[in-house]
Amino acid sequence: MSSDGFRPLDEKSLVEYLKATPSLSVKLGDQFDKLEIKEVGDGNLNFVYIVIGQSGSFVIKQALPYIRCIGESWPMTKERAYFEASTLEEHGRLCPDHVPEVYHFDRKMCLIGMRYIKPPHIILRKGLISGIEYPLLAEHMSEYMARTLFFTSLLYLTTTEHKSAVAKFCGNVELCRLTEQVVFSDPYKVSEYNHWTSPYLDADAEAVREDNLLKLEIAELKSKFCERAQALIHGDLHTGSVMVTTESTQVIDPEFSFYGPMGFDIGAFIGNLILAYFSQDGHAEKDADRKLYKEWILKTISDTWNLFYEKFTALWDQHKDGPGEAYLAAIYNNSELQLLVKQKYMDDLFHDTLGFGAAKMIRRIVGVAHVEDFESIKEADKRAECERKALNLAKTLLKDRKTFHNISEVISAIKHLDK
């Protein structure tokens, strides 16, 4: 054990830990003889153990003091577990249907015990690659985003509550810095970590690094990411952070969470759906052209934004006389004005969403960490063709985002580029 009380657990020491931890052992009915334990993390970022007993089950996630990145280890504070647990608890309180319950948190051990999200749940990204439709996905994700973002913003919180929460999450700075680097910096400069489908996209990657207007826009978004404490965002809301069945949607892994711009979450989710869309041609087969599936993805993108808009503004209406100090009822006291402020707020949020979504797409094509949607397309030329379409759309969205008025214009732009 190190001097700070941290020691990485293995399967054996885990059992001893469970026995000594009432909030976890009670879930197992204090019976440890027929325990089933499986390590399912990659062991290089976090340990993730599934623990199944006769009367209950849970997941144990322990953060390690580094993260794995293309084979190399970057030191990375294990304190991220504290912010992950805090956000699981806060988002879980606000949206229990779509966030796993935290049973136990041990700050010294950087260890979270939480609800086991059972099969047939799979990672959404894998479902999208397999061409599975999730009819409730847009409904659930819009609900999750509307509730977690609304209730942690100044639309609902007092200034006092907000500033205190902002201060706490300033502590997650190492994870914020990592995002800054991989999303807002590396793709726009020569970096040893960048890679792309070479040689096909060599010129495309270079064009990103030489596009002054693109760099002008990414600077504005980076400033917002670093400076604007709008709400408690998940911070890494791509399709790999969502587990699904056709009936259930569960958001996991908020270790990058902090008070940042809402559009970063909504954009991450929608941007990754757009990546999934453009990867479909690479997964199409003779007897399964994925045409209908692509339509479903577009509908899901559109529904996600539109339902988010509806739910978020409904929460706003519902709580307009609530504790939130941003728009006092005594000032915003007529329906015309209430409509005006909501439209302006949502327009700005829409443009942030498109900008951040585009940034998240670009970094997945020419940056350090790519997505399985494209990586699983074996033929490099075919993969590059899919990626180029996604990259070109992202560049348009990033540079011209303020010219888009609604999500159907975005859908049209996607279809136009896919011709």
Add this chain to the structure above:
Amino acid sequence: MSSDGFRPLDEKSLVEYLKATPSLSVKLGDQFDKLEIKEVGDGNLNFVYIVIGQSGSFVIKQALPYIRCIGESWPMTKERAYFEASTLEEHGRLCPDHVPEVYHFDRKMCLIGMRYIKPPHIILRKGLISGIEYPLLAEHMSEYMARTLFFTSLLYLTTTEHKSAVAKFCGNVELCRLTEQVVFSDPYKVSEYNHWTSPYLDADAEAVREDNLLKLEIAELKSKFCERAQALIHGDLHTGSVMVTTESTQVIDPEFSFYGPMGFDIGAFIGNLILAYFSQDGHAEKDADRKLYKEWILKTISDTWNLFYEKFTALWDQHKDGPGEAYLAAIYNNSELQLLVKQKYMDDLFHDTLGFGAAKMIRRIVGVAHVEDFESIKEADKRAECERKALNLAKTLLKDRKTFHNISEVISAIKHLDK
């Protein structure tokens, strides 16, 4: 003494305190027999003692746990002294020529010992009312603002330094809330604290409370004030927070300081100069029409912004390979792009400055706390006429700020309204 170690000092206990405090007693050569002590604060916000000994002098400022507001006391954390001392030290390090040096800070006693800003220094606002020209004012204030804002922003700080400082100043939330209320809320609703030159401005005050477009814009600025941690701002940079002679300019009283939008400081200063301008007709006399003085104020407004622009962008150029993480040299790697990002940044800052400046003007005419520039005009009808011009300019600036391209367009608008 209360349980937290705080006790308000009087002249007698102050001497005992000084004797027991080496960092202060040394300034007096440890001689206490011929000490001259004057209380110059209003005793309702802070105690301010001027202490003059045979070999040195200083000011002692002690925060009390309330502030005075139109005769009533509002409870207000005395912890503000901690933030005031922190910012005096930080801004003083960055701009020692224009910030009084801190000799001593006692957190429990909420007590700051600092350089005595000697006569003939007077409060700038009083100088402006008297019609005194300060030929170096724009030069000095632009220097102060450029240095304090640049070096505490992400243009110079790393993300790690920035987030840690942001977290610390989140603690000054009570003072931020007060600003939110008096600047961004009260003037736009019926509030017992509001007052104005009645009956002359009754309709004008009502028009502010019923102007949907004005309220739409003030909401955007309030969001920026609450959410955007751009730099360590003074937070209350009106002409009452500046002491001057014709050769020297000293910025005092940063108890409202926190990480907020830069434009709030620049706007406060310029907005208060505009108020001073519009008050001049009320101070004009037969043999002193103040026409030339008004020209000097306009020139000072113009010079302040233009010199700020010059100095701030010069610091940016000078430190473009420095520690700041907002615009990495490897990305912003050509002169065309460097120019583009600076122009965009400064345009946005200019529009923030006009918006916040306007908000600060409006609240001084129809809100709780007015300015001596107008209050000292005895004839109510004449005062109202001056105030109405300032109010109308402020409304234009707030609503149409994004249509202004440079400070000379603002000067033209001022002159146009003054016809």
